[in-house]
Amino acid sequence: MRLPGGCASKCVVETFSRRIFGSYFHVWGRRGCNTAAFMPEAAGFGAVSHRAALQEFSVSSSGTFWAAVAQQRLSWISPFHTVQDCDLSRGKIQWFVGGKLNVSVNCLDRHVHTCPERVALIWERDEPGSEVKVTYRSLLEMTCRVGNLLRRRGVKRGDCVTIYMPPCPLAVASMLACARIGAAHNVVFAGFSAEALAERIRDAQSSTIITVNQGVRGGKVTDCPTVRQVFVAMRTENPVVMTARDVAMEEEMLKEDVVCEPAAMDSEDVLFLLYTSGSTGKPKGLVHTQAGYLLYAALTQRYVFNYHDGDVFGCVADIGWITGHSYSVYGPLANGGTTVLFESTPIYPDPGRYWEMVQRLKINQFYGAPTAIRLLLKYGDQWVHKYDRSSLKTLGSVGEPINTEAWEWYHSVVGDGRCPVVDTWWQTETGGICIAPRPSDPDAEIVPGMAMRPFFGIKPVLMDTEGEVVTFNNTTGALCIAQPWPGMARTIHNDHQRYFETYCQPYPGYFFTGDGAYRSKEGYYQITGRLDDVINVSGHRIGTAEIEDVVNQCSAVAESAVIGYSHDIKGQGVYVFVVLKKSVEIQEADLSRQLNDMVSKKIAKYACPDCIQFVQRLPKTRSGKIMRRVLRKVVECELNGLGDLSTLDDPAAVQEIIQGHHDLLSKQQPR
Numbered sequence: 001m002r003l004p005g006g007c008a009s010k011c012v013v014e015t016f017s018r019r020i021f022g023s024y025f026h027v028w029g030r031r032g033c034n035t036a037a038f039m040p041e042a043a044g045f046g047a048v049s050h051r052a053a054l055q056e057f058s059v060s061s062s063g064t065f066w067a068a069v070a071q072q073r074l075s076w077i078s079p080f081h082t083v084q085d086c087d088l089s090r091g092k093i094q095w096f097v098g099g100k101l102n103v104s105v106n107c108l109d110r111h112v113h114t115c116p117e118r119v120a121l122i123w124e125r126d127e128p129g130s131e132v133k134v135t136y137r138s139l140l141e142m143t144c145r146v147g148n149l150l151r152r153r154g155v156k157r158g159d160c161v162t163i164y165m166p167p168c169p170l171a172v173a174s175m176l177a178c179a180r181i182g183a184a185h186n187v188v189f190a191g192f193s194a195e196a197l198a199e200r201i202r203d204a205q206s207s208t209i210i211t212v213n214q215g216v217r218g219g220k221v222t223d224c225p226t227v228r229q230v231f232v233a234m235r236t237e238n239p240v241v242m243t244a245r246d247v248a249m250e251e252e253m254l255k256e257d258v259v260c261e262p263a264a265m266d267s268e269d270v271l272f273l274l275y276t277s278g279s280t281g282k283p284k285g286l287v288h289t290q291a292g293y294l295l296y297a298a299l300t301q302r303y304v305f306n307y308h309d310g311d312v313f314g315c316v317a318d319i320g321w322i323t324g325h326s327y328s329v330y331g332p333l334a335n336g337g338t339t340v341l342f343e344s345t346p347i348y349p350d351p352g353r354y355w356e357m358v359q360r361l362k363i364n365q366f367y368g369a370p371t372a373i374r375l376l377l378k379y380g381d382q383w384v385h386k387y388d389r390s391s392l393k394t395l396g397s398v399g400e401p402i403n404t405e406a407w408e409w410y411h412s413v414v415g416d417g418r419c420p421v422v423d424t425w426w427q428t429e430t431g432g433i434c435i436a437p438r439p440s441d442p443d444a445e446i447v448p449g450m451a452m453r454p455f456f457g458i459k460p461v462l463m464d465t466e467g468e469v470v471t472f473n474n475t476t477g478a479l480c481i482a483q484p485w486p487g488m489a490r491t492i493h494n495d496h497q498r499y500f501e502t503y504c505q506p507y508p509g510y511f512f513t514g515d516g517a518y519r520s521k522e523g524y525y526q527i528t529g530r531l532d533d534v535i536n537v538s539g540h541r542i543g544t545a546e547i548e549d550v551v552n553q554c555s556a557v558a559e560s561a562v563i564g565y566s567h568d569i570k571g572q573g574v575y576v577f578v579v580l581k582k583s584v585e586i587q588e589a590d591l592s593r594q595l596n597d598m599v600s601k602k603i604a605k606y607a608c609p610d611c612i613q614f615v616q617r618l619p620k621t622r623s624g625k626i627m628r629r630v631l632r633k634v635v636e637c638e639l640n641g642l643g644d645l646s647t648l649d650d651p652a653a654v655q656e657i658i659q660g661h662h663d664l665l666s667k668q669q670p671r
């Protein structure tokens with residue numbers, strides 16, 4: 001099906017049609033037809049006769065590739081005139097320039113025209129068996145009511161609305177309502193503390209908040225001078241104290257019309273901000289824009305997971321993370337799919353929850369995090385065997401490396417050895433999946449624990465320590481992406497300089513991911529972990545500096561250093577070294593409790609220390625820099641690999657730390 005609207009630059013359009021007619025019928029053999037059946041746009045790409053060739057084409061002729069896909073898969077109000085206008089070396093990224101569209105129309109209206117009663121959302125509520133299904137027709141109505149309400153209450157195009165809600169249809173309708181009226185949304189993970197929420201509201205200069213009644217909402221926005229109004233939806237029956245600023249959301253929505261005129265947005269207008277951790281103490285609000293983000297989320301959702309019309313897509317990530325944005329909301333809805341919003345946890349009411357849900361909802365693609373897989377593996381196979389998982393076709397993993405044992409269990413026990421497991425590598429910054437085993441030929445090998453193959457339009461490169469591109473295989477390096485793609489974040493809200501310095505400056509002309517990777521003999525990629533001071537706890541990103549900032553606020557603490565260490569369930573645990581102030585007399589257990597409270601109050605529970613070691617001093621260089629490399633080796637028990645200690649100010653500090661760590665291990669077995 002070809003959707004209305006959409007027209008690339010003159011040159012691209014000409015090439016595209018010439019290729020369709022010039023080569024499709026003459027040059028392609030049977031395999032060519034398969035490629036076109038696999039991706040209809042391929043008919044216009046010349047002699048692209050197999051899937052690997054399609055990937056090569058998407059990289060070598062990325063303008064032609066993305067123009068065709070954007071025309072085919074998005075509904076435009078007016079066509080773009082330039083496919084891309086990018087210069088990575090300057091941090092300038094623009095796609096589909098001149099085009100106008102509305103993201104909510106792409107996710108809703110066009111499907112309401114063709115299949116209004118198709119289920120868009122399945123809200124898998126905390127209590128198993130109480131799911132709520134929302135059709136495209138009713139999701140559009142809900143979205144329009146919220147859009148009208150926001151407009152009536154003064155929210156304008158270009159404003160930023162903060163959404164602080166667990167996964168639920170109203171959260172999705174709120175995101176889409178923002179998109180409908182041209183406001184940006186800023187979803188804050190509902191597990192973040194009041195202070196973390198406040199920081200994100202302030203940084204985003206958000207004056208409107210949408211939240212739910214339950215929890216400690218009252219205290220959550222008190223010290224945010226930018227906040228003008230708070231829409232409160234009732235998730236439970238429990239009454240909460242409403243202030244003059246608060247608006248009862250459902251009540252007000254009922255007064256609104258179910259038709260809401262969509263704003264005509266430029267491709268490069270802001271769609272949303274999403275805060276994530278970097279290597280400083282301050283989280284950064286990554287900015288994603290309209291057309292490129294949506295297209296990339298949609299294409300990856302369809303091709304990485306082999307999603308087909310009628311399938312039920314089950315991404316269990318929270319909508320507060322990028323995975324929830326791209327694969328619970330935008331990707332599946334742009335494709336007219338049915339998507340699950342999971343409100344619960346993998347072990348509630350018991351460790352069979354996921355698989356009971358798979359059976360009940362007949363989920364076809366299941367997308368989860370390695371930390372949950374590792375946890376469930378420990379509970380044993382019986383929780384999986386109890387349920388019928390024959391609906392499953394693809395299993396996905398995201399957020400952190402998946403170890404071989406967890407991968408094998410996922411593949412053989414959960415998927416009965418039938419379903420491809422796709423270990424998907426990507427980031428908040430990349431907008432969607434960049435490296436994954438699929439798409440590829442249907443029987444192409446999948447190596448456990450490897451993300452393996454770049455997606456369409458993605459050209460990964462590895463850099464050596466000199467900053468040069470490594471051309472050979474069977475090697476490791478800093479993972480960069482050599483050319484822009486539509487899904488990438490465009491900037492950091494209010495801080496383009498930080499964007500430039502973090503992603504563009506380290507390797508000029510390349511996008512630097514912050515991750516290291518190994519490229520195998522066969523050319524497959526495997527992510528080896530972060531190269532900066534960001535750690536990954538249960539699949540959640542957190543900067544060690546953010547935790548240190550909180551720990552250092554404790555009046556008893558002189559200084560601290562936070563390190564990630566291998567943790568068999570969480571992937572990484574938080575290990576804190578603390579130096580107390582000289583005169584302080586405090587029980588270590590009391591202080592540990594205090595530090596835990598502070599981190600959970602100021603950041604979130606998931607960032608709390610797993611292990612706290614009190615030390616006399618930290619290993620430092622003569623210029624006063626903490627040598628984290630040494631601390632990391634100590635907590636990983638790699639004492640032979642401590643490396644060059646000659647620049648240390650006081651080598652005895654290391655011996656003391658090794659001893660302290662040893663004592664702690666024997667006392668509390670932190671791993």
Ligand code: WTA
Nearest residue numbers: 398399400401423424425426427428527541
């Ligand atoms: C890590 C989550 C290994 C990586 C979508 C990245 C992974 C960071 C994988 C982004 C994977 C994500 N294998 N590591 N398959 N997927 N990561 O922004 O370090 O929350 O840089 O996005 O998670 O985390 P973020």
